[in-house]
Amino acid sequence: MTGDAIWYEAAQVVGITNALNVAADGLGALGPVDEPGAPAETRALFAEIRAFYGGSADVPQGFRFIAHDPAYAAEVWAAARHAYADNRLTRRFKEALAFAVSVTTRSASGAAFHLAEMRRLGVGQPGVMEIAGVTQMFSSYTKMADTLQLEPDMGSIAPVDPTPAPGGPAQ
Amino acid sequence: MPTVRLRSAAEYPAAAQKLFELSRAWFNHDFAEPPAMSRVMAWDPEFGGPHGRAMKRAMGPGEFTRGEKEMVAAVVSGVNACEY
Numbered sequence: 001m002t003g004d005a006i007w008y009e010a011a012q013v014v015g016i017t018n019a020l021n022v023a024a025d026g027l028g029a030l031g032p033v034d035e036p037g038a039p040a041e042t043r044a045l046f047a048e049i050r051a052f053y054g055g056s057a058d059v060p061q062g063f064r065f066i067a068h069d070p071a072y073a074a075e076v077w078a079a080a081r082h083a084y085a086d087n088r089l090t091r092r093f094k095e096a097l098a099f100a101v102s103v104t105t106r107s108a109s110g111a112a113f114h115l116a117e118m119r120r121l122g123v124g125q126p127g128v129m130e131i132a133g134v135t136q137m138f139s140s141y142t143k144m145a146d147t148l149q150l151e152p153d154m155g156s157i158a159p160v161d162p163t164p165a166p167g168g169p170a171q
Numbered sequence: 172m173p174t175v176r177l178r179s180a181a182e183y184p185a186a187a188q189k190l191f192e193l194s195r196a197w198f199n200h201d202f203a204e205p206p207a208m209s210r211v212m213a214w215d216p217e218f219g220g221p222h223g224r225a226m227k228r229a230m231g232p233g234e235f236t237r238g239e240k241e242m243v244a245a246v247v248s249g250v251n252a253c254e255y
Contacts, residue, residue, distance in 0.1 A: 001238035001239065010242055101247075104246075131235065133230075137229050138243075148174050150211070150255045154206055
């Protein structure tokens, strides 16, 4: 897991997962968009989201809340679709990251959604428990480290990536 | 600054030296001193032992690679805003 590119991908997954969980868990007061009565662009957006998630009947709730502004929802979806798609990191692993983020941030809806996606993408119960275990154990290590105010001492393990930003000139 | 004085490896009993060797092998890195967290866990083997074994079980080979699991660990640490 070397090179900075995969870490940028992981950061995108972390960020957009949290953003979608915030919407799903916190924007319920807005109420979901009424799909049959929604504009064509909203219905097309929901169809695209369903297709991405394997034809599931359920559009993630967060999108139903933010689709009151269809143009905004479309941009959020474009970012999410890019973040979760296969790239250097697989979609299967990205769902595991999203599950870990959701569990760590106590988003029950996000944890349930990404658990279902992990399973749909082929992760078995042992694999789910691996991610659950890592998430739980490092939720312990981090709080112990914070309690004792430990200072980072393992930063030198990872090599520095000398490559430029995508499309940029080599230094 | 840590709230406790982190002891050097030399201040730990012989049984802990084995844990530090395992830590060195786990990270495949020759630290001048064992990582702070390793020394914290070695303070009380009745806690650090089972906690470390649970961690190794979760991080061991399985459906996900060790590298993938290290990334999950980094993400969980980041979400928990843990600088360490």
